[in-house]
Amino acid sequence: MNRFTILMYHMISEPKTAAEVKYACRPKQFEQHLQMLLSAGFKPVSIDAVEDYYTLQKPLPDKAFLITLDDGFEDNYSNVFPILQRYKIPAVIYLATGLLGKTNQWMNAPTFSERKMLSWTQIQDMANHGIHFGSHTVTHPKLTELDDDRVSYELADSKQIIEDRLGAECRHFAYPYGLLTEKTRALVQQAGFKTACSTRSGFNNAERDPLMLHRIEVYGDDSTWKLKQKVRFGINDASLFFPLKYYSARLLARVG
Numbered sequence: 001m002n003r004f005t006i007l008m009y010h011m012i013s014e015p016k017t018a019a020e021v022k023y024a025c026r027p028k029q030f031e032q033h034l035q036m037l038l039s040a041g042f043k044p045v046s047i048d049a050v051e052d053y054y055t056l057q058k059p060l061p062d063k064a065f066l067i068t069l070d071d072g073f074e075d076n077y078s079n080v081f082p083i084l085q086r087y088k089i090p091a092v093i094y095l096a097t098g099l100l101g102k103t104n105q106w107m108n109a110p111t112f113s114e115r116k117m118l119s120w121t122q123i124q125d126m127a128n129h130g131i132h133f134g135s136h137t138v139t140h141p142k143l144t145e146l147d148d149d150r151v152s153y154e155l156a157d158s159k160q161i162i163e164d165r166l167g168a169e170c171r172h173f174a175y176p177y178g179l180l181t182e183k184t185r186a187l188v189q190q191a192g193f194k195t196a197c198s199t200r201s202g203f204n205n206a207e208r209d210p211l212m213l214h215r216i217e218v219y220g221d222d223s224t225w226k227l228k229q230k231v232r233f234g235i236n237d238a239s240l241f242f243p244l245k246y247y248s249a250r251l252l253a254r255v256g
């Protein structure tokens with residue numbers, strides 16, 4: 001089957017508020033997700049391999065999956081990096097460059113707790129060990145609410161600083177809040193990005209626009225069976241009844 005799956009995570013640490021349960025996955029749980037994917041025959045690929053798939057038509061393995069982490073939380077270094085190294089799994093982390101070394105100021109307190117963001121030293125260490133980095137703008141704004149000049153600044157400035165700090169071209173982007181219009185997409189292309197992740201759910205294939213890739217959002221408290229169902233059907237919300245509804249709808253479609 002010519003399709004691949006991109007998984008979206010944010011924080012990999014203990015949730016500290018009720019709202020964080022969706023966005024903060026405990027490290028042990030995250031590791032169990034990876035173990036399940038590997039034992040179910042899924043093959044980890046990098047964002048560069050996804051780019052090559054679109055630009056060079058270089059095939060991806062069957063059941064390919066890509067790990068993405070949005071925002072650049074410090075726990076990506078302390079909790080995620082060792083696990084990814086242990087299993088030799090690549091990943092891409094999308095950085096809001098203006099917030100690095102600071103805290104998650106764009107998230108509302110007290111709904112969300114204050115969290116430290118990655119430092120450049122940590123990012124450079126991970127980059128030296130195979131983790132990829134993409135842009136997630138400078139200030140994590142809603143791009144659809146900004147004028148074109150401001151959008152272009154958010155794209156170009158974050159791209160430039162990542163390139164300066166890591167000494168390599170930054171070709172990957174993720175839209176904050178998954179928000180975009182045709183215009184935003186055009187500006188992302190103009191800025192020189194080759195892939196861009198949205199938050200629309202579902203699988204990707206050769207027909208998908210590489211600047212509007214779909215992702216499956218993994219919630220912090222997803223059990224392994226839930227994740228298994230999500231990657232099987234390409235959905236964000238797993239439930240015990242989903243397969244039943246899915247197959248009976250297909251059966252009805254065939255009968256009707």
Ligand SMILES: [Zn+2]
Pocket residue numbers: 070071136140176177
């Ligand atoms: Zn974000």
